[in-house]
Amino acid sequence: MFDTIGREPRFANRREAGRLLAERLRGYAGRDDVLVLGLPRGGVPIAYEVARALGAALDVFVVRKLGTPRQPELAMGAIASGGVLVLNDDVVRWYRIPPDAIEAVAREEERELIRRERAYRAGRPAVPVADKVVMLVDDGLATGSTMRAAIQAVRRLNPSRVIVAVPVGAPDTCGELRDVADEVVCARTPAPFSAVGVWYEDFSQTTDDEVTRLLQQSGASPAVGSLP
Secondary structure: OOEEEOOEEEEOOHHHHHHHHHHHOHHHOOOOOEEEEEOOOOHHHHHHHHHHHHOOEEEEOOEEEEEOOOOOOOEEEEEEOOOEEEEOHHHHHHOOOOHHHHHHHHHHHHHHHHHHHHHHHOOOOOOOOOOOEEEEEOOOEOOOHHHHHHHHHHHOOOOOEEEEEEEEEOHHHHHHHOOOOOEEEEEEOOOOOOOHHHHEOOOOOOOHHHHHHHHHHHOOOOOOOOOO
């Protein structure tokens, strides 16, 4: 059951949000070329429900921000699953960040990315992205910086189409991402937006164990094209 803020409904939790988001994506149900990629950790419970409803393969797409050496909160780029490195050339030039500094930050973040992928997949290989209709799923969009990096990164792996899908997002952010994704599905775009967590009754942190369990339940594997 929804609670509300003003006239806007809130989701009970991520699983409910995922089921409602899947309704907006039902035109893709039953296709063997659809791959749902959840952005860990909070996007994975959403992605699990979407993949299950559509009969699509599920995997994670890990994105790690590369902060500048002196201002770690300022992103100079990102690394992502599949060995993809994306740099914000404007930030690199403006702050005159040397290649060796970029490499050092990337190495540190790569260690965490590898740790997460190993923990989540438990030895299973990544589902191939090339020539797939890829749905990048998160639990919401505020600034959109992580999702923008994910879009740039996944395009390097040659999907046929990139779709951003979230239960809730800031209206401006959802609009801006249409310039870089082939399709953006924001099930709800409340204004004022405030923050993603405001729109969930239960926004407790998703754990590594939960991500791993959901991937195992989905049968995430290149050989599996649909969910039970």
